[in-house]
Amino acid sequence: MRKTSLGLVLLTALTSGPALAWVxxxxxxxxxxxxxxxxxxxxxxxxFYTLDLSVDGGKFKAPDGSVKVYDGGDTCLSSWLANPTDFAQGSRVGSLTLSGxxxxxxxxxxxxxxxxxxxxxxxxxxxxxxxxxxxxxxxxxxxxxxxxxxxxxxxxxxLPDGQLRIDVSVRGLSDLQQRSAYQVRLKGPDGKLLAPTRFSFVNDWKAGADGKQAGTLVYYFEPLKAGLNANAKVDLLIRNEQGGCAYDFILDLSKFS
Known part of the structure; x- marks a missing residue:
């Protein structure tokens, strides 16, 4: 009886909390x-929800399966994991933060x-x-x-109703002009790509000791117009300034309000 009671208490504790979903x-x-x-x-x-894309021991700190290659071949991902501070293929994404x-x-x-x-x-x-x-x-x-x-x-x-903000932390850009060369899209359930409604920068850009620029790009999307649910897992596609590699980042809208 005691085991059953404890099990019921634990089940209640796990299921009684408020369900999250982007508002x-x-x-x-x-x-x-x-x-x-x-x-x-x-x-x-x-x-808000942040996907940490820093690399530790040859793996992303983000949950397994959060990053896939969309275009450019497997070496796009393997080279990133092997040497995240090598910017020969262009700048790297450090984190993605979703908010509304x-x-x-x-x-x-x-x-x-x-x-x-x-x-x-x-x-x-x-x-x-x-x-x-x-x-x-x-x-x-x-x-x-x-x-x-x-x-x-x-x-x-x-933010206007229905708009989702995505902050993209970037490091390794050769110059500030290259910020505008990033291509970012949301993929709808039908496979169609949704462009951002607008794009801006955070005033946090600085050059490191190697002369490479690091800072935050900001994109605004309207996911509902692409048929995406407010608690869905969505695909964010990013192609950096060099264009040779494009990545598919899996973002969970049920992780925040």
Missing amino acids: PKLEDQSAKTVIDSAYGRRATVPT QADQLLFAAQDARDNFKNMTSASALSSFGAGVLPDGSNDYGAKLPAPAATPAPGSAPS
């Missing part, structure tokens, strides 16, 4: 969950908390609806005016 559009409950997490009223909610509106809200809520402000799900959703990040209320609790339909100059923009 394409925040609604009242998801926004409240993220805000409560930021203010310490509940356990931390994972709002929930991650933006978490940062905004943490900032509001740190500045002794309050934030509600209603005010947050109003801001996202206007295309800007939420702020909160002032120190005395009086609500700030709702965002205007047209965001004020200088307002930080929020």
Whole structure:
């Protein structure tokens, strides 16, 4: 009887936690969950997922099967694993990080908390609806005016509904111009390739001792338009600046909110 009871308790503990899935559009409950997490009223909610592509002992730190060759032959992968700091075939991807509106809200809520402000799900959703990040209320609790339909100059923009952000950490670029030579696509369930809606950089680019550039590329996709589910495993295809090798990275949208 005791073994059965312990088994039932363990099963309940493993299955009673909230199921995760990327949130394409925040609604009242998801926004409240993220805000409560930021203010310490509940356990931390994972709002991003990182696939670590560093190499240790001839293997990726990412789960087995996370990286496949899409084009260019097996040597594309074997040479990467054998010598990850050899950039003869072009730059290498160091990590991939996925996030959405929930991650933006978490940062905004943490900032509001740190500045002794309050934030509600209603005010947050109003801001996202206007295309800007939420702020909160002032120190005395009086609500700030709702965002205007047209965001004020200088307002930080929020992610549009249905948009997924993917940060690609890169090292080994010969110069900054080469950042624009990367080709990145999502593969839909029908095999069709989905191009990003836009592309930008993080202001973190630096040259190493070897003169090679390292930093972060940012791509924005609309996976639902390609027929991908919010909790699916998706294929992200990346071809670096030299073009000879293309890789298929398996990303799990069920690992974050």
